[in-house]
Amino acid sequence: MSRLYSFKLHLSTENNNDFIYYMLNNNGKQNYMNCGYEDVLSIISTLEPVTYHIFMAPFEFAELHFIENIFPNIVFNYVIKLLVCDRVSFEHEFFQRISKAFPLLQIFYVTNFMLQLHNTERSSNNTQSHEIVEFRHLTSLNISRTDITYTEQFLNETKMHLPTLSELTVKYED
Known part of the structure; x- marks a missing residue:
């Protein structure tokens, strides 16, 4: 040793x-x-x-599986594959935190069992504005067991910017 x-x-x-x-x-x-x-x-x-x-x-591994809404306020500079899953809805602010905490993210799995509470397209208060979330290196996005609003959020260019996305998998029961 x-x-x-x-x-x-x-x-x-x-x-x-x-x-x-x-x-x-x-x-x-x-x-x-x-x-x-x-x-x-x-x-x-x-x-x-x-x-x-x-x-x-610092976390120096390429993958991190099964994290929820709560995770340490650090930058995961080496993670390229992330799986998030929760029973609490992932709001826009959560994806802002993810994009900043995982700057090299390439493969992203999103599973959530709850509706988004503050989706601006479906809320009665459309005056709320959000910073555009950018995933610069994201090539693969897998969205499953979610409300369709999660998919809408990722495909809405006023909310998300995914310049390198080449693979999108969506599984929902809407």
């Missing part, structure tokens, strides 16, 4: 709720911090199966 100059960690586990409560109660993140790794962060996705991520910052 004397020749080990760098150590990068991303532990991702899927399990039932009992395991997550065990990890939270025993502070799995604290175990790594006690070993001298100060920049240890975590993300918990509470959908079944529950996903628990523990990783060292």
Whole structure:
């Protein structure tokens, strides 16, 4: 171990709720911090199966699967493939955060079980304006188990700019 100059960690586990409560109660993140790794962060996705991520910052891996609306306020400079899934609606601000937090994103999977609450096309208050969200490197977008408004938002040039998108997959039951 004397020749080990760098150590990068991303532990991702899927399990039932009992395991997550065990990890939270025993502070799995604290175990790594006690070993001298100060920049240890975590993300918990509470959908079944529950996903628990523990990783060292900066996150230097190419993929991140199953994150929800809440994730650390850091830049994931190496992630090119991202899967987001939640029971809470993804609003325009969420996609703004994603585009800034994942600047090199190429493959994006969006799954959501809730309607968008503040979709400006369908709301009665059309005076609300949004910054255009840009995904400069996004080549593949997969939208599933969502309301059609998610697809409309990504295809609306006044809301999203996808200059390199070449593959779009949409699965919905509308």
